[in-house]
Structure formats: structure tokens, C-alpha cells
Amino acid sequence: MGQEISSHSFTDADHQRFRERLLLNLEGLKALLDRPGFGEGTTTLGAELELYLVDPQARPLSLNREVIERSGHPQLALELNRFNLEYNLKPVPAAGQPFSRLEHEMQDAISLISHHLQSEQGCALPIGILPTLRRSDFGMQAMTDESRFYALSQALVEMRGRMFCVHIDGDPPISLRSNDVTLEGANSSLQVHMRVTPGAFANTFNALQLVTPVVLALASNSPFMLRHKLWHETRIPLFRQTIDGRSHEACDHALPSRVDFGSGWVREGAYELFAEMVHLHEPIIPVCAEEDISKLIEQGEVPALAELRMHSGTVWPWNRAVYDPKQGGHLRIELRALPAGPTVADMAANAALAIGLAEGLKDRVNDFIPALPFQVLENNFYLAAERGLNAELMWPGLEPPAPLRKLTVTEIAKELLPLADIGLSRLGVAEDERRHYLGVIARRLDSGMTGAIWQRREYQRLCRKMNESQALTRMTQRYMRYSAANQPVSEWSNRADKDS
Known part of the structure; x- marks a missing residue:
């Protein structure tokens, strides 16, 4: 969906030709995956960072095109x-200090955008959902003027x-109706990409699915939507409900949503995920x-598979297979839930x-699959989104995989941390890098503080002194200051100080 298009009006013939081309794309992908040496190479990491533009009152600034034009x-x-x-x-090599490099570039990106908002006294803000949003911030007038978004x-x-109907439980619950998809634009994420060889794809993808609920709970940072206190990671139900194109009939027949956690464990490799996208x-x-x-394949070249890539960009599983023709062609896994x-x-x-x-568990993940039915794993994912660090998940244990038992996210995460260190070591991540970033996670576990928990507590504290609207604004402004200082959330305070 990152590619602009010339029109947002299409005929039945356009759709028919595209479907035919998609099938040719699948044949081409299968041939590539059968080609010896295809997709081999060094593990690299990359990311897409989505950011809010906000003013000093913590309100959204609708200036995304202006910032791009100003910065170039x-x-x-x-x-x-x-x-x-x-x-x-x-993208950066996984070996060495990849997460420091990603952190520094993210900081540079925020500084760049904020620099080009100086005249508005605005800044770029990394947050799952901006708590100060109002219903009037959505609608067709809020949509960026691009044909791909209208389409x-x-x-x-x-x-x-x-x-589109949205209903999310909370305090109080929220119910919304909309004629467009702009409510989806409330969601901002860090989408991490990991290059994976075809032979390692299935095990790596399954390992990532296995741990995604735990990582999501630890990373939760979206507890408010339109002044309602909802799930710890409200992005998960909001995204699913605001972009679900299924009709009543499709829902009645249990056809999958374009936004889901998947239909089961991957059996062989990436091809089946692309085939599901095309056929479903x-x-x-x-x-x-x-x-x-066909001609490009016969000549030993790497086709763009443009239709498959376009179609993949309009289906949004929380972990997604990506085909990229660059660098001789390769596969990636995109982590979309954070x-x-x-x-x-x-x-x-969180990325580390x-x-x-994923790396630490990939060689053992087949031991977990019989012990953890996929439906249970999927339920873990939604429980983690709803309750964050307070969630209790069904978990089989590690040595050896044991019968399922209910454990807190904190218990599971502490059990998993040594495996994360082993996995990063296998990738060649430097020891000081591993110690630093896994230490950030360990301190978050010890403090019991996530972004969602901090926002909830700070809001409750401020509500004792002011009305709810003022409390949300003041809380978000304080969040902005802590975030700009790049002080990990485990060190954030919910005590009154001169800034609050």
C-alpha cells in the first residue's frame, strides 16, 4: 500500500485480469523458491515507524504532506x-549492534519531522493511539489525498x-459507526522486518507467532481511544474492526478477515501464506x-511479482510474509503487532x-506445536492485547514442553529472556548490545510498567485534580516530554512533579 496509483476507479475487467496475474505470480514465486540458492544471504533487520504529528496541546496536526514537502x-x-x-x-545487518543503529535512526527521524514542524511548535510522537483524539478528527476530510487511500x-x-461498526469493551465501552476507514488511521505501529532464508522460514515464522502474545503484552501502549479507557493494546481490535471488508454472508461462512492472527501453524514455508492471501x-x-x-524465470532473473506485492499490501495479518525482488530476491517476516x-x-x-x-526458539518450535493448539495461541494474542502485562496466558513451558498451564505474562517472559539472549547471540549481536536491550525488558518486567499501564495510572492520578478531558491532555503532554527524553518507560514516574 506504499505505492501511489493513478486512479481509484476499476472495472470488472481490471479485477479479472489482476486475478489472472496473481495466479501467474504464485507460479513464479514457487519457481523462485525451488531455485537453488534463492533468498540465501545475511540476516538483516529493518523497520517502518509510524508517527503522530501533534501540537503543544497534544492535539493532532494534519500536516503530513507539508512535512514531506518541507523536508524532501x-x-x-x-x-x-x-x-x-x-x-x-x-536495513541493517543483524550482527553487531543492529538495535542501537535502529534506535539512533528512529531518533533522527523524530528530530527531522519535529524540525519541520517548528513553525507550528509541533513534534513527531511515537504512540499507539493518541489519547486526545476526537470523533471530529476522522472522516473523509481527515484522509490523505492519495488515490490508493480512496481506492x-x-x-x-x-x-x-x-x-463499518466498531465495538470495544472498556471503561466505558465504545461503539462507533463509520462510512470510511479513517478510524483505522488512529493506529500507529513499529513494523519490524527480518530477512529469513526460505529453508528457515516456516520454523522462524512459527516461533515468532508463538512469542508474539508475550512481546505484545510487554509492549502495550494504546489504552485510550476517543477518551475511552479500553484495551491495553486497543490497536488490535480497532484495526481489525475498522478495515474488515467482510459482508454479513462472509462472516456467516466464517471466511477470514483481512486482519487476523493467521489460520494455523505454517507447515512448509512462505508459499502457503502467499497462496492463502491470493485465494482467500x-x-x-x-x-x-x-x-x-515466465520468461524472466527461464532467464534466471528475478521478477518483481508486482501484483502479488500489491495484493499482499492489502491483507494485514499480524505477522506477514514479504517477498522483495531486491538483492537477488529474498523473503522477510514483517512483525506488525507492535x-x-x-x-x-x-x-x-521490543524488537530485540x-x-x-524467534531465533532462539526456531529449532525447537516443532516441539511446541503439538502442545499448543493454534486456537489457544490466537486466544493468547487477544488476551495479551486486552490485558497487557496483567494477562494470564496458556503456556506449555520450555523444558521439555509440558502440559498447558495458565501463567502470567511476567512469568512467561522471565522464563523466555535467556532464550532471547541465546537467539541474539546466534545472530552475532554483540554482547553489550544484548545486555543493554534485554536489560530494558528486564527492568520493565521488574517495575511492572508498560506504556499502557503508565498512561492509565497517570490519567487516574490527574482525574483526582481536574476533569477527564484536562487529565487526558495533561497526561499526553507529560508522555510527550518523557518520550522526547528517550527515558525507557520502566523509569517513568506517576508522581506529581513540577511538569505535571
Whole structure:
């Protein structure tokens, strides 16, 4: 979805040709995956960081295109809503100090954007959902003026055949209706990419699925939406419900949503995930390329598979397979569940934990699969999103995988931390790097403080002195100061001080 298109109106013939091209793309991908040596190479890490643009009153600034025009920076990209921007980080080798490099580039990105908001006294803010949003901040007037976003909204509305309805439990619960997808634009995330060889893909992907609920709970940073205190990671239900294009009939037949945790453990490799995307989801943006895929394959070249990549960008599993024709062609796993914020240090630590655990568990994950039915794992994911660090998950234990038992996220995470260190070591991550970022996670566990918990506590504290609207604003302003100082959330205070 990062590619702009020339039109958002398509004919039945456009859709039919695109479907035919998708099948050719799948054949091409299968041939590539069968090619000896395809996708081999050094493990690299990258990320896409989504950020809010906010003013000193912690209100959104709808200036994403203006910031790009002012900066001219090639790594900035427009997001769905005008108050969000995306920064695409440069891939780095996993060996050495990858997370420090990602942290420093994220800090540079925030400084760059904030510099170009000086005239508005604004800044870029990493946060899952901005607590001060109002209903009037959404609607077609909030959408970035790009054909791809109009096409997305129009296609999902037509598929659905009715308004988008959002209901999320909370204090109080929230119920919303919308004729467009701009409510989805409330979500900001850090999407981490890990290059994986085809032979290691299935085990690495399954290992990442296994630990995603734990990492998500530790990273939770989205407890408010439109002044409602909801899930610890409200992005998860909000994204699913605001971009679900299924009709009533599709729901009745249990057809999958375009946003889900997956349909089961991966059995063989990446191909099955791409095939599911093609066969289970109708195309939204049927823009076709002209490349002769078969000819390129026969000549030993690497096709772009443009239709498959376009289609993949309109299906949003929380962990997603990515095909990239660059560097001789390769596969990546995209981790989509992690929120932006609270600080770049916290985000780098979340990435280190997830990547370390995926690498540390990939050779043993097949021992866990019989002990953990996929439906239980999926339930773990939604429990983690709802309750954050307070969640209790079903977990089989490590030595050896034991019968399922209910454990707190903290108990599971402390059991897993040594495995994350082993995994990072296997990738060649430097010892001081491992110690630093896993130490950030360990202190978060010891303090019991996540971004979501800090926001909830600070809001409750301020509500004793002022009304709810003022408390949300003051809480968000204090969050902005802590975040800008890049002080890990485990060190944040909920005590009154001169800044609050």
C-alpha cells in the first residue's frame, strides 16, 4: 500500500485480469523458491515507524504532506490520515549492534519531522493511539489525498455492503459507526522486518507467532481511544474492526478477515501464506504490471511479482510474509503487532526481544506445536492485547514442553529472556548490545510498567485534580516530554512533579 496509483476507479475487467496475474505470480514465486540458492544471504533487520504529528496541546496536526514537502526526505511516506507519517528505516545487518543503529535512526527521524514542524511548535510522537483524539478528527476530510487511500476505502465499503461498526469493551465501552476507514488511521505501529532464508522460514515464522502474545503484552501502549479507557493494546481490535471488508454472508461462512492472527501453524514455508492471501481475499487495488514472469524465470532473473506485492499490501495479518525482488530476491517476516512508542529505546528493546526469541526458539518450535493448539495461541494474542502485562496466558513451558498451564505474562517472559539472549547471540549481536536491550525488558518486567499501564495510572492520578478531558491532555503532554527524553518507560514516574 506504499505505492501511489493513478486512479481509484476499476472495472470488472481490471479485477479479472489482476486475478489472472496473481495466479501467474504464485507460479513464479514457487519457481523462485525451488531455485537453488534463492533468498540465501545475511540476516538483516529493518523497520517502518509510524508517527503522530501533534501540537503543544497534544492535539493532532494534519500536516503530513507539508512535512514531506518541507523536508524532501526520501524515507518519509504518507499515511492514511493527514496527522500521521511513516519513516522507512534502512536495513541493517543483524550482527553487531543492529538495535542501537535502529534506535539512533528512529531518533533522527523524530528530530527531522519535529524540525519541520517548528513553525507550528509541533513534534513527531511515537504512540499507539493518541489519547486526545476526537470523533471530529476522522472522516473523509481527515484522509490523505492519495488515490490508493480512496481506492482502499471505496473497495472495503463496497465489499462490506454496510457501515463499518466498531465495538470495544472498556471503561466505558465504545461503539462507533463509520462510512470510511479513517478510524483505522488512529493506529500507529513499529513494523519490524527480518530477512529469513526460505529453508528457515516456516520454523522462524512459527516461533515468532508463538512469542508474539508475550512481546505484545510487554509492549502495550494504546489504552485510550476517543477518551475511552479500553484495551491495553486497543490497536488490535480497532484495526481489525475498522478495515474488515467482510459482508454479513462472509462472516456467516466464517471466511477470514483481512486482519487476523493467521489460520494455523505454517507447515512448509512462505508459499502457503502467499497462496492463502491470493485465494482467500478479493483484490482491492487491481493494478497490473506488464512483466513476462515466465520468461524472466527461464532467464534466471528475478521478477518483481508486482501484483502479488500489491495484493499482499492489502491483507494485514499480524505477522506477514514479504517477498522483495531486491538483492537477488529474498523473503522477510514483517512483525506488525507492535505499537509505536513509548520511546525509541523501548521500541528497539521490543524488537530485540521478538527477534531474539524467534531465533532462539526456531529449532525447537516443532516441539511446541503439538502442545499448543493454534486456537489457544490466537486466544493468547487477544488476551495479551486486552490485558497487557496483567494477562494470564496458556503456556506449555520450555523444558521439555509440558502440559498447558495458565501463567502470567511476567512469568512467561522471565522464563523466555535467556532464550532471547541465546537467539541474539546466534545472530552475532554483540554482547553489550544484548545486555543493554534485554536489560530494558528486564527492568520493565521488574517495575511492572508498560506504556499502557503508565498512561492509565497517570490519567487516574490527574482525574483526582481536574476533569477527564484536562487529565487526558495533561497526561499526553507529560508522555510527550518523557518520550522526547528517550527515558525507557520502566523509569517513568506517576508522581506529581513540577511538569505535571
